[in-house]
Amino acid sequence: MSIDKSEVEKIAWLTRLAIDKEDIASYCNELTNIVDLMEQMNSVDTTDIAPLAHPLNLSSRLRIDKVTETDQRENFQENAVETKDGYYLVPKVID
Amino acid sequence: MYKSTLAQLSIALESKKISSEELTRLYIERCNKHNNSLNCFITITEEEALKKARQADKKRASGDYNLLTGIPIAQKDIFCTNGTKTTCGSKMLDNFVAPYDATLIKKMNDAGLIMLGKTNMDEFAMGSSNETSFYGPVKNPWDGCRVPGGSSGGSASAVAARLTPAATGTDTGGSIRQPSSFCGITGLKPTYGRVSRYGMVAFASSLDQGGPMTQTAEDAALIMNIIAGFDEHDSTSTEKPTDNYTEKLNNSIKGLKIGLPKQYFDENLDNNVADVIENGLKELEKLGAKCVDVELPHTELSIPAYYVIAPAECSSNLSRYDGVRFGHRCKEPKNLSDLYCRSRQEGFGKEVKRRIMIGTYVLSAGYYDAYYIKAQKIRQIISNDFQNVFKNVDIIAGPTTTGVAFKLNEKLNDPISMYLSDLYTVSVNLAGLPAISVPSGFINKLPVGMQLIGNYFQESLLMNVAHQYQKVTDWHQKIPQAYE
Numbered sequence: 001m002s003i004d005k006s007e008v009e010k011i012a013w014l015t016r017l018a019i020d021k022e023d024i025a026s027y028c029n030e031l032t033n034i035v036d037l038m039e040q041m042n043s044v045d046t047t048d049i050a051p052l053a054h055p056l057n058l059s060s061r062l063r064i065d066k067v068t069e070t071d072q073r074e075n076f077q078e079n080a081v082e083t084k085d086g087y088y089l090v091p092k093v094i095d
Numbered sequence: 096m097y098k099s100t101l102a103q104l105s106i107a108l109e110s111k112k113i114s115s116e117e118l119t120r121l122y123i124e125r126c127n128k129h130n131n132s133l134n135c136f137i138t139i140t141e142e143e144a145l146k147k148a149r150q151a152d153k154k155r156a157s158g159d160y161n162l163l164t165g166i167p168i169a170q171k172d173i174f175c176t177n178g179t180k181t182t183c184g185s186k187m188l189d190n191f192v193a194p195y196d197a198t199l200i201k202k203m204n205d206a207g208l209i210m211l212g213k214t215n216m217d218e219f220a221m222g223s224s225n226e227t228s229f230y231g232p233v234k235n236p237w238d239g240c241r242v243p244g245g246s247s248g249g250s251a252s253a254v255a256a257r258l259t260p261a262a263t264g265t266d267t268g269g270s271i272r273q274p275s276s277f278c279g280i281t282g283l284k285p286t287y288g289r290v291s292r293y294g295m296v297a298f299a300s301s302l303d304q305g306g307p308m309t310q311t312a313e314d315a316a317l318i319m320n321i322i323a324g325f326d327e328h329d330s331t332s333t334e335k336p337t338d339n340y341t342e343k344l345n346n347s348i349k350g351l352k353i354g355l356p357k358q359y360f361d362e363n364l365d366n367n368v369a370d371v372i373e374n375g376l377k378e379l380e381k382l383g384a385k386c387v388d389v390e391l392p393h394t395e396l397s398i399p400a401y402y403v404i405a406p407a408e409c410s411s412n413l414s415r416y417d418g419v420r421f422g423h424r425c426k427e428p429k430n431l432s433d434l435y436c437r438s439r440q441e442g443f444g445k446e447v448k449r450r451i452m453i454g455t456y457v458l459s460a461g462y463y464d465a466y467y468i469k470a471q472k473i474r475q476i477i478s479n480d481f482q483n484v485f486k487n488v489d490i491i492a493g494p495t496t497t498g499v500a501f502k503l504n505e506k507l508n509d510p511i512s513m514y515l516s517d518l519y520t521v522s523v524n525l526a527g528l529p530a531i532s533v534p535s536g537f538i539n540k541l542p543v544g545m546q547l548i549g550n551y552f553q554e555s556l557l558m559n560v561a562h563q564y565q566k567v568t569d570w571h572q573k574i575p576q577a578y579e
Contacts, residue, residue: 051471055527
């Protein structure tokens with residue numbers, strides 16, 4: 001299985017990662033090698049095996065639907081580059 | 096004094112041989128002196144540490160204290176610390192100051208431990224050499240040309256050089272055990288869910304687990320008594336009651352049945368490492384343990400399965416870094432999409448991007464079943480293999496790594512060869528089991544660790560076996576000459 005330029009560009013877009021044109025070739029090469037490594041998994045028949053998502057096979061715990069957290073907006077927004085009136089600012093999306 | 100274990104320091108403080116302030120000053124001086132050459136700390140919190148140490152002295156004087164009150168410790172820079180920056184080894188979080196403490200940090204603070212600083216690590220814990228850190232590689236104190244292992248390389252290096260009596264780490268595919276082996280210290284990866292992940296920057300959420308990195312198994316037990324336990328803030332935290340981890344340390348291991356997986360001693364293992372491990376096993380046999388051969392037939396498949404599952408979870412977890420609410424933001428974004436794409440391009444390093452790309456690929460339409468579901472099925476098989484073995488043995492033993500610490504740059508540009516070096520550690524994470532790496536000898540002055548793997552929630556037994564081993568060996572007491 002080989003991962004080509006268009007595949008690399010597609011994955012990069014899916015994950016919103018800008019990549020330099022000169023890096024595309026090395027991404028193709030490295031990702032192809034890693035996918036080749038993954039292909040080793042095909043040496044085992046797993047038809048009747050159930051996938052394991054959680055090591056202890058537990059389901060997520062539920063909690064009572066009650067507000068337990070206090071409002072810390074100002075505290076949390078100290079880490080943001082741009083905020084105004086309690087909102088996070090981003091470039092304009094609609095003209 | 097700087098050679099003392101946590102247990103010894105506890106006694107020294109209790110008997111007033113030294114104050115917490117004096118002790119903290121001693122370690123801060125060592126950190127400041129050696130950090131330039133080892134680069135094991137990203138942040139040293141000198142003033143805060145000394146302030147806390149004076150408070151600890153007051154607490155001790157007033158009688159309101161715990162066993163470890165006033166003892167310094169280093170925290171891996173993956174744990175959120177309120178008021179002190181938490182970088183996770185990444186440019187993305189270079190300016191990030193968490194607005195809260197991770198549960199592990201809170202528990203240690205409440206117990207009176209003094210944070211000396213935040214230790215260097217592979218970026219977002221992705222790496223096995225500590226070379227992917229935005230803050231530069233950490234050096235192995237046994238040989239400055241070699242890596243300390245990763246991702247908890249800063250913690251391992253700092254404990255080995257005795258810049259701190261103990262540290263914390265996290266282990267997603269070996270990141271506590273492998274650097275512990277490379278640096279000659281003791282490192283415990285607890286059962287998945289045993290130590291809270293709340294406030295621990297997420298890499299692969301179904302694999303990540305925090306734990307102690309110490310000089311001895313006894314010290315690991317002392318730390319586990321503080322950090323283990325249920326946390327309502329972590330939905331994967333287990334409600335199962337904790338042990339008293341120090342209680343069983345002195346139990347006899349006579350009659351203990353140890354399984355030796357054939358696959359851990361095959362041609363992938365360096366011959367010299369095999370000799371060291373065999374000597375270690377002989378010591379355990381002298382203590383009354385019995386070794387039997389067992390099979391973990393799908394060990395080699397743990398690498399491809401791990402390098403599907405971990406990147407898949409990482410690509411999902413790291414999607415939160417979008418340049419909007421926190422973390423790096425690119426200059427003058429043209430539009431929202433440009434803001435996302437360039438902030439991520441600039442903020443993440445090479446290995447992190449590689450894993451995000453792979454993870455996105457295996458989760459994308461058309462490949463999900465072939466890679467992601469397939470890997471989860473392999474994960475089930477690997478877990479079953481372990482359970483089959485544990486029907487007949489109490490613990491499993493073998494090497495932690497295939498060889499000793501490798502040279503800086505030796506594997507950096509060959510990701511596959513870096514991934515393959517995790518052969519004996521990743522399957523433990525896939526199954527969610529506890530395991531400990533214990534110093535067991537040297538090859539050309541480089542430390543070698545023996546790995547002991549237990550069944551779920553058998554941390555006490557692992558530390559008991561390791562403690563008994565450390566009572567009859569002195570590998571864990573060796574200190575690199577330059578730091579004596």
